[in-house]
Amino acid sequence: MGDKTDVWQGTLALMVLKTLETMGPLHGYGIARRIEQTSGDLLSLNYGTLYPALLRLEQEGSITSEWGVSENNRKAKFYRLTRSGRAQLRKETREWEQATAILARFLATGEDLP
């Protein structure tokens, strides 16, 4: 457990959006599980922190929610990506790709040094 990485600052929202894009409407617990699984169980996610993040995305209008029934017949609140959420996701993805590319270039030049 000790060698798991904490979720990086500001990436949780992006992960939630991406998860909802690939998986379609999903409840909070499902989103949390999916993020952990996608990270290959390398991320340590405190499930509770997900809810304020979901509330914020909802306040911003990136996702909406409604009550539904889960796969094993439990009442649950399902979150769904909105159009503006989709745009948000594209924008943030682009920004992250750019940021990681820059960082990768930095790390690459470092290796090249004698």
Next chain:
Amino acid sequence: MKKLRVFLVRFFGLFPSRSRQCEFNEELQSHLQMHIDDNLRAGMTPEEARRDAMLKLGGTEQTTQAYRERGTIPSIEKFLQDIRFAVRQLTRYPGFTITAILMLSLGMGASIAIFSFVDATLLKPLPYRDPNRLVDVTESASVFPRANLSYLDYLDWKRLNHVFSSMDIYTGRGFMMKAGNAVDLVSGARVTDGFFRTLGVKPVLGRDFYAGEDKPDAPNTVILSYGAWQRRFGGRADVIGKTVVLSDTATTIVGVLPRNFYFPPRGDAEFWVPLRPGGLCETRRSCHNLYGIARLREGISVAAARANMKAIARQLELQYPDSNRDQGAVVQPLYELIVGDVRPILLVLLAGSGLLQLIAGVNVVSLLLVRFEARRREVAVRGALGASVSRLIRQFITEAFVLVAVSLAAGLAAAYLAMRVLIGMLSEDILFSMPYLRDVGMTVHVLLYAVGVALLSWLMFSIAPAMRLSVTEMRADLNEGSRAASNTMWKRFGSNLVVVELALAMVLLVGAGLLTRSLYNLLNVDLEFEPQHLATLTVSASDEKYGKNEQQVAFAHEIERRVQRLPGVLSVAIGSRLPVSGNGNTSWIRIVGMPYNGEHHETNEREVSAGYFRTIKAPLLRGREFTETDDASHPNVVIVNEAFVRKFLPGQDPIGKKIGDTTLTPKSLREIVGVVADIREASLDGEIMPAEYLPFDQSPENYLSVIVRSSQSEASLLPSIVSTIRQIDPGVGTLDETTMMQRINDSPTAYLHRSAAYLIGGFAALALLLGIIGLYGVIAYSVGRRTREIGVRMALGAQRSSVYQLILKEAGRLAAMGIILGIVSSIVAATLLRKLLFQVHAWDLGTLSVVVLVLAVAVILASYLPARRAASLNPMDALRTE
């Protein structure tokens, strides 16, 4: 956009909602259930499954908390919580809270209401285009610093000046207008064609005067005031082009002025006609009947304009030495002319209401401090339980906020009420001369002022208790009975506040006393006639029927004869002008046999009927009154007043002397047959000018005043006098029917002095009340503090009288300090008040001693009750309280 949306969502999240909370709990429960289900499927025991799910979630409490914070705005939510707590705290001490809020809202209400008058009068620009460039331009004479302008001088001024972009003139004019059977006298004004363009005012309906419309041969046209349009023409749009008969002249209505247009120098003028140089007056350079108004050119100052006009006046003086000798020029901002008189009074009132508010604030501060002492332990306990000093201070700030916010709301309501009442007290006449007062109300300025005042009070109330907080003291306060420190602190600070309060109350009391004495002096100024039981009115007859002297004389005699027969009438007199109406209507005279080198001997000129002085009961000092025989067929005679003799015939016997016009034309010569006392012709506080009285029958007019002395109520006589005059001729108009006493009481001077005295008096009464409450609070508190000490003293055999002494001595010390400080400050304040004082010195000893006496009695009252309580203490009970 997104940020705003989030903010709004979170803002509405501030209002607690049960369903939102429930929904989240449900969501969390279903989350946990699903997690537990999964764990069970993975083979954990139920306990393990539950524990693991909780662990992964990080605790339901924390999650709920994090979720709620995201849902609202935490800082504001904390603030709201603080406020709820503050409200609870305040309602726990209703006595304190109600007193504080009452005092504060009273102070705020008074100062906000007064400020609304200041705002409407002094801060609001005049309703003209670029009003700062408008100036009042007139001539000046030795006795009239601001005199009227003659038409020919105006033409020269307009032509020669290079400081005005435009210059126009105006004067008043009454019209007779047929209204059914009777004739209405309506007021109007004569203005040159460019008058409204100079002001920068456009009619709302119809048109302005054309350039050249004031030429003698132009058709007769009139522009209506908005009020006249509404009242007399029902506000109909087709009024333009209609004809109205004004004093027998068919006149075409060409325009209607805007609703918010006012021009105080012409007050209630309803009909504005072009000023045509037709009459006799406008052809003579020495006949002054006009006022000028001009717009300064860009970049020209009032001083520069004044210099230019004075230079032109000097030039005209050289050119026309006969008529223009000593004729100077006056240029002042129009604003000055319109609000100059009211400004000092309003500023004094604003200062008065400010002082009152300060006293209220100081009182609340001392209440807060007293309460802080009582709450010391509560504060100490909260501190010990971990509340930081900043947290505690925030609590005080919040409590002050609640206090001030409630007081502000109540204060605004009180101010609104006060404004309505004060405006309601203004007569129509006053509103005509100060029309800007119609705009008094809750304007943006007033609201800003109110908020500013509230913020200042908030600051004051937050600082006072916060200053008293210190960590070390708090620790000490946990130990019971350690009160020495707080006691000296309270003595130093709390009691000094009372000294300040008493001093402030004294300033207001002295101010009110001085103003009341001024008012008294003013209303009891020696008029040199008896105003009681005099009914007065003005009669105007048309030039067509009463243009000739014989017709006017016959008409006046008929009025006298018929009115005399009315029951209750003692005597009837006719005059050209009523007393106490104003200086002016003057003539230049020269005395036969006295050296003369062209100087202007200016004197008021009044035409009076035989028996006039007897009717108003003015003392005739020498010679004789006019008689029936002083008519056109007999030699011209004149009666002068004492001031006339003092100024022009000092040390000589005036009887038999002859006076005439400046060239002593034989026709103008009159023999002085009597000397009458200095009847007050002008305002109550105006100066006494030389005056000459001519027999009405030798110099009649068709516009005259009727004065009736009655043995019964003079007011009830007025309607029958009016109907009697109408019986003589239904075609004459009457106006201004009122009694002489009413006229004096309603005169603008009396009005201004009265309103100032009443309002400052009201403030002073409130200040005194607040001062007493403050002193009572301090003394009562101090007695409470010293219960144990007093108990010990009494147990050791102290007499009740010595306990009284102990308490009263303390009160007396505070009062003495307050009174000494008050005497000094009120003399300073009263010197600032000088302009408003009439025949009273700023250091009037009588007023000062009465105020000191009043304060002393108040102090004794305020300290007697707590002293009695202390003296009636049972020593054993007192000792047991600790």
